[in-house]
Amino acid sequence: MGEDGVPHLVYVSREKRPKHGHHFKAGAMNVLSRVSGVMTNAPYMLNVDCDMFANNPKVILHGMCLLLGFEDESSSGYAQAPQRFYGGLKDDPFGNQLVVINRVMTEGFSGIQGPLYGGTGCFHRRKAIYGSRPPNLACNDGLSYKELKRRFGNSRELIESPKEVMADEFKGRQPWACEISSAIDISKQVASCTFEHKTCWGREVGWVYGSMVEDVMTGIRIQAMGWKSVYFKPEPSAFVGCAPTDGPGSLVQYKRWATGLLEVLLDRDYSPIAAARTKRLRCRQALAYLTFNVWALRCIPELIYSLLPAYCLITGNTIWPRASEREFLLPAAVFVGYNLHSMNEYLWCGLSLRAWWNNQRMQRITVVTSFLLGLLSVVVKLLGISDTVFEITRKEQRHEAGPNAKEDEPGRFTFDDSPIFVSGTALVLVQLAALAAAAIRLGAGSGGGGLGEAVCCGWVVASFWPFVRGFFGRGRYGIPWSVMLKAGLLAFVFVVICPTALLKHLH
DSSP states (O other): OOTTSOOSEEEEEEOOOOOSSTTHHHHHHHHHHHHHHHHOOOSEEEEEETTOEEOOTTHHHHHHHHHHSOSSGGGOSEEEOOOEESSOOTTOTTSOSOHHIIIIIIHHHTTTTOOOOOSSSEEEEHHHHTTOOOTTTOOOSOOOHHHHHHHHOSOHHHHHHHHHHHTTOOOSSOSOOSOHHHHHHHHHHHHSTTTTTTSSBTTTBSSOOSSSOHHHHHHHHHHHTTOOEEEOOOSSOSEEEOOOOSHHHHHHHHHHHHHHHHHHHHOTTTSHHHHHHHSSOOHHHHHHHHHHHTTGGGHHHHHHHHHHHHHHHHHTOOSSOOTTSGGGHHHHHHHHHHHHHHHHHHHHTTOOHHHHHHHHHHHHHHIIIIIHHHHHHHHHHHTTSOOOOOOOOOOOOGGGSOSOGGGOOTTOOOOOSOGGGHHHHHHHHHHHHHHHHHHHHHHTTOOOSOHHHHHHHHHHHHHTHHHHHHTTOOGGGSOOHHHHHHHHHHHHIIIIIHHHHHHHHHO
16 A cells, blocks of 8 residues: 555456356456556556465565566566465375476576566566556657557546556556446446457457467567566465366366467467567577477477387387497487486475476376377367367365275376376377387397387386376276277277388388
8 A cells, every 4th residue: 555545556366267268367367457447546466366375474575675676667577476386295296386397497587588477476567567668668658548548448447547557657546536336337347348349458458368378478478568577486485376186187287288388389479489579578588488388399209209119119120229339328328317407406496306206207298198188279279170278277175085085095196088188098008018019029039129119118108107007096096998998099000000001101
């Protein structure tokens, strides 16, 4: 609150509930932004998801100090806190605590233009949300009433608020001077779904439409205008929420992220490549964004590297040098070096070796399941067959995990009949078939395949061990028969038909 009793900071909570349209979260945020613009002209906004809460009593002080502590406003378009979670399972069995990615990647962003906008735990300058450039790059107080109306809509009360905020003319008063009933009527007007038609809401103003990760795209838009962002991680943590504690919830969450990030990459205006080429997003910042935007595309090389060794064991061929050859040391060194490097990152962050293995295992599972389905969703959207659909992440708590607490095994992977499990199950069946074929061939003394291929197949099976256990599990811990039948058909096509057809083509 200011000295005059008028709020200088407005709180906005992002509610997660299903609604038609894949950009409903961005639309809801824009509605809240418009309504708050009518009710208050506070120049700062706090955005927190509805399932998160403030964990630090001085979090407002920490966030506002970072917005007010720079002489140049462009250095602090928004202040982002890392996502932290309560009630997390020991050693992060589902790989969704985001500890290392926040410590390594997000702090790395801070050295360029600042961290990406994570959709929650973020303090914004309202003028940045309203599409205003930093003061050192453009004059923001010269917009005519006609231009303001085109950008923000027909509400006179709503126009007055961004006009004051963008021009830094905070007069310490409410933008409406009327009875509360009139204010409610005005709020209903600006909250309507049709209010933003033929305005700049959703592209140049507010949260950006066109992606399931509207937060990342909005952050790119803000940084592309010349703003920087800052990262703060007070102790205790600023905000905490809950993460999925089962298999389906974790994979659905990553599938949504992968789908949305690929949509951002393909966006005409706000992909990192376009923003770096035509706007003020730095090249290094664009490259940092791309490490996330290509998540869905990672499934292609991951599947190739997972299936090639299996193909070699099935057909008796090799792609790696023999273990007796010196050239074998090169791929072996890459394999060992990568794992030692990632292991060191987890130890540096204070995590255990078990947590490292759980995250490595979940990375393999996520890429082949969630990222693959995310890629297919975007391909279907580009072909005009179907639009991408927002799926709510189920975040059940451990006491909700089953009807009988004694039957529950916290941290054990669970399954349902979702298509997201088909590709992972099929991949495991292919690997097991390849290892069986190699063992039979080795027992018959006919040779074929090599140590490198066997190690690769064994590594995939070890990574997908929750799926192997799922073949013998019961209830929600077992893979449903519908998933196994679909996966078995895919594995049969690869094991029997694909190698035969390929060999005939090569000969």
